[in-house]
Amino acid sequence: xxxxxxxxxxxxxxxxxxxxxxxxxxxxxxxxxxxxxxxxxxxxxxxxxxxxxxxxxxxxxxxxxxxxxxxxxxxxxxxxxxxxxxxxxxxxxxxxxxxxxxxxxxxxxxxxxxxxxxxxxxxxxxxxxxxxxxxxxxxxxxxxxxxxxxxxxxxxxxxxxxxxxxxxxxxxxxxxxxxxxxxxxxxxxxxxxxxxxxxxxxxxxxxxxxxxxxxxxxxxxxxxxxx
Amino acid sequence: xxxxxxxxxxxxxxxxxxxxxxxxxxxxxxxxxxxxxxxxxxxxxxxxxxxxxxxxxxxxxxxxxxxxxxxxxxxxxxxxxxxxxxxxxxxxxxxxxxxxxxxxxxxxxxxxxxxxxxxxxxxxxxxxxxxxxxxxxxxxxxxxxxxxxxxxxxxxxxxxxxxxxxxxxxxxxxxxxxxxxxxxxxxxxxxxxxxxxxxxxxxxxxxxxxxxxxxxxxxxx
Numbered sequence: 001x002x003x004x005x006x007x008x009x010x011x012x013x014x015x016x017x018x019x020x021x022x023x024x025x026x027x028x029x030x031x032x033x034x035x036x037x038x039x040x041x042x043x044x045x046x047x048x049x050x051x052x053x054x055x056x057x058x059x060x061x062x063x064x065x066x067x068x069x070x071x072x073x074x075x076x077x078x079x080x081x082x083x084x085x086x087x088x089x090x091x092x093x094x095x096x097x098x099x100x101x102x103x104x105x106x107x108x109x110x111x112x113x114x115x116x117x118x119x120x121x122x123x124x125x126x127x128x129x130x131x132x133x134x135x136x137x138x139x140x141x142x143x144x145x146x147x148x149x150x151x152x153x154x155x156x157x158x159x160x161x162x163x164x165x166x167x168x169x170x171x172x173x174x175x176x177x178x179x180x181x182x183x184x185x186x187x188x189x190x191x192x193x194x195x196x197x198x199x200x201x202x203x204x205x206x207x208x209x210x211x212x213x214x215x216x217x218x219x220x221x222x223x224x225x226x227x
Numbered sequence: 228x229x230x231x232x233x234x235x236x237x238x239x240x241x242x243x244x245x246x247x248x249x250x251x252x253x254x255x256x257x258x259x260x261x262x263x264x265x266x267x268x269x270x271x272x273x274x275x276x277x278x279x280x281x282x283x284x285x286x287x288x289x290x291x292x293x294x295x296x297x298x299x300x301x302x303x304x305x306x307x308x309x310x311x312x313x314x315x316x317x318x319x320x321x322x323x324x325x326x327x328x329x330x331x332x333x334x335x336x337x338x339x340x341x342x343x344x345x346x347x348x349x350x351x352x353x354x355x356x357x358x359x360x361x362x363x364x365x366x367x368x369x370x371x372x373x374x375x376x377x378x379x380x381x382x383x384x385x386x387x388x389x390x391x392x393x394x395x396x397x398x399x400x401x402x403x404x405x406x407x408x409x410x411x412x413x414x415x416x417x418x419x420x421x422x423x424x425x426x427x428x429x430x431x432x433x434x435x436x437x438x439x440x441x442x443x444x445x446x447x448x
Contacts, residue, residue, distance in 0.1 A: 033370040040372040090372070091381050097367050105362065109328075129366050136358050144324070144351045151347060155321040158314050165306035198310060
């Protein structure tokens with residue numbers, strides 16, 4: 001059936017979940033493009049036949065001395081409808097292929113809003129062009145947000161309204177000594193700190209810190225509460 | 228501590244001394260922007276005023292004396308207010324940018340929509356459209372037959388840009404009336420007329436009220 005492969009391609013992406021990036025299906029994309037090229041070849045062949053048929057008909061009419069301008073492609077329904085089916089199939093395949101590509105591009109864009117660099121596990125699922133696209137988009141967005149030429153604000157920060165200017169965070173990875181506006185802090189794995197939220201945000205994005213509901217004092221009290 | 232002491236402490240005039248503060252205006256602009264299906268006028272003055280105020284306030288906070296109790300309380304409140312102001316400003320610009328991305332081809336094809344963008348947003352839309360187009364062409368479209376290679380038309384026989392996402396102006400929005408406006412026609416034939424009075428709430432199609440929104444008769448919620 002025409003267009004089946006392209007539908008499968010889109011279905012594969014849909015069934016993976018709304019944000020997931022399954023491996024780029026290079027093979028299937030290539031097959032769909034091949035299908036399109038077959039359609040195009042068939043269309044070329046058909047349009048040649050149609051033109052020949054019309055010329056034949058025109059010649060016949062001319063021989064009988066009748067007007068030739070009434071001859072149209074609808075006089076050959078078989079070839080014309082085949083032509084239209086091929087045409088529609090190309091449009092359908094084009095639409096589906098673009099949906100597949102655009103969806104993946106959008107999902108990659110979303111990753112840029114969540115973190116600055118591509119995580120390893122995602123990278124293995126992308127085609128080289130898609131990795132390139134992440135870099136392109138990242139540059140575009142960074143240029144817009146730049147301090148000198150752009151708006152000078154990082155829009156990827158604080159997607160949620162702030163509740164308090166400072167927050168408790170737990171350190172997930174050793175990051176050495178980091179300078180904050182409140183002073184320099186040594187981030188050692190497992191320790192808890194009270195930091196300005198705006199400055200902790202990008203470290204949370206990078207997975208170095210995690211927001212902690214309870215501060216260190218509450219953490220001390222938990223064993224007693226359990227008893 | 229009563230409100231007077233707090234406002235004295237913070238050095239800001241109490242509410243009612245002058246109209247709405249810029250941060251409240253910004254919040255309204257953000258809510259309007261978030262709820263409207265199309266991109267609204269860019270609030271250039273408001274954004275730059277708020278950016279200046281944030282800068283000033285940041286300096287004040289940095290130089291504030293927080294050695295005594297009152298000073299450190301004031302400082303804590305300032306910092307939270309600052310964080311909120313920054314958040315609203317970012318959220319406003321972010322919402323606009325994401326809306327712009329969703330229909331960037333339609334914006335570039337329409338002069339009227341372009342006038343509503345800031346210079347930088349326009350530049351961004353331009354670049355993004357070019358890069359997206361390039362990506363589509365290099366990875367998919369260049370393998371197609373020549374007459375199907377367009378990125379905004381399905382094929383060469385399409386008369387208009389039939390592959391372009393446009394904002395859906397007929398989407399329904401929630402709105403509140405800010406001033407008594409009187410009778411307003413909600414459709415072209417004029418058989419659906421409503422009397423808009425202050426503080427009324429409505430769910431309406433966006434298209435008929437978009438001029439009212441621009442002229443501040445209503446706000447979206």
